[in-house]
Amino acid sequence: MEDVAELSPARARERFRAGERAPTAGWCRGWTQANLIAVPAALRYDLLLFAHHNPRACPVLDVGEPGAWSTALFGGDLRTDLPGYRLYRDGRPVADLGEVTAEWREDLVPFLIGCSFTFERALLAAGVPVRHLELGTNVPMYVTNVPCRSAGRLSGPLVVSMRPVPEELVGTAVEVSGRYPRVHGAPVHVGDPAGLGIGDLARPDFGDPAEVRAGEVPLFWACGVTPQAAVMASGVEYAIGHLPGHMAILDARDDDYRVG
């Protein structure tokens, strides 16, 4: 049986294209993962400006032409080669799908947004454990009460991912993730979830819970699901995102996004 950590991006995409469904944390070690958000061309300026205004949450790694289903950094087929999709109409999620070939309108512009899975290998290498990798689950994600800076028709709240980190390793986790500013960088918040308006860590808005144990602190990173929250908050007529945690695996290396 193949170890998913050892797969090439092309091989992982082949498995997803063949129908496999799984969160991608831990897949294709050393390769960059990305969030997908595809919006009608009429909204692409607003989305690009929203991303520019909110760079921690929405670092744009690549953008396709209208109707395109691949980009410079993603050699596969964006309509079939992710392990899960979420379709939105008028701001409401209306279907979770395994592929979106029929739904990929000709005016859709795909954006690939950085993902914090990209620095998890570096966290592990620095001795910082990653709970959802230990558990084999999806990372927990939460809609916060922190508003993003709006752009044109798009506004919405910041979404964050959470990893519990032992107290003595919080500094290391901040420093190591901070070396990857284009894939969310350092945490936006450390400690009390109430500071972000998160009521119950056991009930994430997306993904699976990850228990915070004694001696651990929850660390919150800006999350590339934020554009999907904006699609919902703004009532966007039509959009396709990845299913949270089920990422596009790019033909780019984690180290490409490391600085210093």
Next chain:
Amino acid sequence: MEDVAELSPARARERFRAGERAPTAGWCRGWTQANLIAVPAALRYDLLLFAHHNPRACPVLDVGEPGAWSTALFGGDLRTDLPGYRLYRDGRPVADLGEVTAEWREDLVPFLIGCSFTFERALLAAGVPVRHLELGTNVPMYVTNVPCRSAGRLSGPLVVSMRPVPEELVGTAVEVSGRYPRVHGAPVHVGDPAGLGIGDLARPDFGDPAEVRAGEVPLFWACGVTPQAAVMASGVEYAIGHLPGHMAILDARDDDYRVG
């Protein structure tokens, strides 16, 4: 007589609004300066994507709504409060103007792009002389043979500014300017101008010459005139830029753009 280095942005803009014409290097010490490029709304996505693809040359500091003549960071009137403007039709510069109230079409979207004048105070503070400040002239700028990454209808060459630096201070100049990544950061090239396809330093494409003396090395920084070169290379139907070196002075501090 007022020392232009000591003026507030509001006072400098008042003088420009009253008709004063001057390059702004050395004005309003400690305040951020910016390049202006205003394009029709139909082209704003291409321009924002061009800026995203070429962040060293085109760091976007602020963007206005269509037809707006101020932005969050520029409290004045963008149509009158710069000391010089250049009007383009079909990619050709057709007029240099002192104000552009009549030319400011309702569909124009103004972008403010970072300017390397912003780190000149830091260069001086680190003991790096700045020749064009000594001479009281405009900085020399050159169109290079380095292509930018294109975006939609926009393509064109990288434009650079040049400062001669004593050999023993090159490292300092690189390090100090590198702390300001959103206003062009470290040089893109050090030394032989032929490496950028620049034939004769004595004949800049914009601004004034600045002699490179014995024991000095020319340092080249990405320049926010690059979008104007793209307007020309791409035959854009209508655009308004600042007159090179005659910048918008923002209500933002140099230190706002310093990292580390």
